[in-house]
Amino acid sequence: MRIGILSFAHLHAEGxxxxxxxxxxxxxxxxxxxxxxxxxxxxxxxxVRWFWTHEDLIAAGPDAVIVTSENARHRELVQLAAxxxxxxxxxxxxxxxxxxxxxxxxxxxxxxxxxxxxxxxxFSPAVQAAREMVRSGAxxxxxxxxxxxxxxNPKHHRSWFVDKELAGGGATMDHTVHLADLxxxxxxxxxxxVTAAISNPFDAEVxxxxxxxxxxxxxxxxxxxxxxxxxxPSNYPRWGHLKMEIVGQKxxxxxxxxAGHLHVWRGAGGRGYEWAGFHPDPNQGMIExxxxxxxxxxxxxxxxxxxxxxxxxALAAYRSAAEGAPVSxxxx
Amino acid sequence: MGRVxxxxxxxxxxxxxxxxxxxxxxxxxxxxxFSLAALDSYEELIEGVDVVDICAPTYVHxxxxxxxxxAGKDVILEKPIALTPESARRIIDAEQRSGRRLFVAMVxxxxxxxxxxxxxxxGDKLGGLGVVRLKRVLFPPGPGWYRDPEKSGGMPVDLxxxxxxxxxxxxxxxxxxxxxxSPRLEDGAHEHVQAVLEFxxxxxxxxxxxxxxxxxxxxxxxxxxGDRGLVEWSSDAPQPVETLFPKDxxxxxxxxxxxxxxxxxxxxELRHALLALELGGPFDVTPADALAALELALAVRESADTxxxxxxx
Numbered sequence: 001m002r003i004g005i006l007s008f009a010h011l012h013a014e015g016x017x018x019x020x021x022x023x024x025x026x027x028x029x030x031x032x033x034x035x036x037x038x039x040x041x042x043x044x045x046x047x048v049r050w051f052w053t054h055e056d057l058i059a060a061g062p063d064a065v066i067v068t069s070e071n072a073r074h075r076e077l078v079q080l081a082a083x084x085x086x087x088x089x090x091x092x093x094x095x096x097x098x099x100x101x102x103x104x105x106x107x108x109x110x111x112x113x114x115x116x117x118x119x120x121x122x123f124s125p126a127v128q129a130a131r132e133m134v135r136s137g138a139x140x141x142x143x144x145x146x147x148x149x150x151x152x153n154p155k156h157h158r159s160w161f162v163d164k165e166l167a168g169g170g171a172t173m174d175h176t177v178h179l180a181d182l183x184x185x186x187x188x189x190x191x192x193x194v195t196a197a198i199s200n201p202f203d204a205e206v207x208x209x210x211x212x213x214x215x216x217x218x219x220x221x222x223x224x225x226x227x228x229x230x231x232x233p234s235n236y237p238r239w240g241h242l243k244m245e246i247v248g249q250k251x252x253x254x255x256x257x258x259a260g261h262l263h264v265w266r267g268a269g270g271r272g273y274e275w276a277g278f279h280p281d282p283n284q285g286m287i288e289x290x291x292x293x294x295x296x297x298x299x300x301x302x303x304x305x306x307x308x309x310x311x312x313x314a315l316a317a318y319r320s321a322a323e324g325a326p327v328s329x330x331x332x
Numbered sequence: 333m334g335r336v337x338x339x340x341x342x343x344x345x346x347x348x349x350x351x352x353x354x355x356x357x358x359x360x361x362x363x364x365x366f367s368l369a370a371l372d373s374y375e376e377l378i379e380g381v382d383v384v385d386i387c388a389p390t391y392v393h394x395x396x397x398x399x400x401x402x403a404g405k406d407v408i409l410e411k412p413i414a415l416t417p418e419s420a421r422r423i424i425d426a427e428q429r430s431g432r433r434l435f436v437a438m439v440x441x442x443x444x445x446x447x448x449x450x451x452x453x454x455g456d457k458l459g460g461l462g463v464v465r466l467k468r469v470l471f472p473p474g475p476g477w478y479r480d481p482e483k484s485g486g487m488p489v490d491l492x493x494x495x496x497x498x499x500x501x502x503x504x505x506x507x508x509x510x511x512x513x514s515p516r517l518e519d520g521a522h523e524h525v526q527a528v529l530e531f532x533x534x535x536x537x538x539x540x541x542x543x544x545x546x547x548x549x550x551x552x553x554x555x556x557x558g559d560r561g562l563v564e565w566s567s568d569a570p571q572p573v574e575t576l577f578p579k580d581x582x583x584x585x586x587x588x589x590x591x592x593x594x595x596x597x598x599x600x601e602l603r604h605a606l607l608a609l610e611l612g613g614p615f616d617v618t619p620a621d622a623l624a625a626l627e628l629a630l631a632v633r634e635s636a637d638t639x640x641x642x643x644x645x
Contacts, residue, residue, distance in 0.1 A: 143514035143544050144524040195510045197528045197536045201462030202559045211463045213528045213538050215512045223512035225526045231463040231557035247524050247544045324641050
């Protein structure tokens, strides 16, 4: 199977490249990116072919592509790939507007290609075990869910994350979708309502939000929160966390998806301290699932609709914060 | 809480004059445990003391506190100050008329980790505060007045008030509050609430409170992120003293949540109150703080009940 990577704008592209290389029978045809400096560095560091334009990469005839551009450019790249009958794994959030997301759906359906939304946390063994426990009923009636997906400010790695046009927003756009998707997936219901406080307390240099607190009401009546803030300092021992506490009448479950780590101190100067994870990489499971779905001719397990519904939760959060009232994602 | 306070007074060398409780059996046991007089009435208790420590249920706070102030006594009053702002104001009015002091025992400010974190946050060590997360979740109270919102104010007023007060201590008064509560169960005891507070500075806070865990579990945590630093603490972290027992055997006790702390926070609190009384100095929790925390807890309860965003300032 021949796979290409459309754009290295998103941080995750480097990880996906490593994930692809671990899968037997996958040929990485290269990546396309208009940023010359970045591309030369990537091509040299990883020994992959660089295509100056996305059209050139598509012309090289991949079976599938991974779209890891800036959020607002997903639409044009998905349309380009679908138009050439190439399957797509698309980074989250899948778009920044419902209009773009719907256009992507049309392109994919008309071309008859497969589309997967990149929600790697579904492939975390810890998350899967938590979902099993919820669905087994062992916790009894679920009373509340408290979710945290906070991180450092990603602008230090890629500046477009704080460009409202390209990213569609800040921390709330960046992080809401992971937990929103997990809640939908674990409980098998949509998010009925979102109330949110969104703010920029951490970075006076940027226009976008750096903090977001969301209280959701799932359609089964369970209240669930999301902390989407870029509230970890850049010298935090790791990029951040994905945590979830599910409070049930019979018992509670505490999920810390990246809990397994070594405490590592290194380097000179200061107290250089790091958490080095040793659990399976959820991205690996996600990429393998994408490849095996294509090989089997199956729909990948995370759909366009999953990406769309999670994106609408983030959009509802922005509207709620602006209006000071609860907003239903279905109204967006 | 009466036992905890009495134990602290004993340690501090305070003369315990006597105790009163309308439940004769409970009063007898308490008096025997602390070797003090079991008095026949609240009036008799007030007569014989300098300071009245009220650990009675919230719904009688006003009556007992006003009575003590009328007799010219200082009052240490368990939190929450009262069930309604009107009731709290009547207590504060009585205090002011009497010229005596009111100390509302909001003990969280006296826990060493909460105090240290507040020192960092209030001392500008973390820069401007951005996102504050505070958690306090334990098992539901047994049958009794706690379960009756008419008598205890319910979980937001009885429990979340600690962290709402702490949030105010760090960030001042919020401008908006919204909250979501757990589905109502038939047992009427389980309640979990998440509240978001918004402040004029742009700071936002997530406050979680619950009577929701299985018996024996009590978890608290704080996470205070500023634009120049971060402080985290969780009760999940290993304690200075941990015990290991066979996993399939029931633990002999719930645990020792205070073991290893340098000082009992209740002792810090009461010593601070007694010193403030002796020297006429300030107490960290003013009656106005106690009232404001109550108003905030009521706003959280209102939003949790109605689903609406509540403007509070």
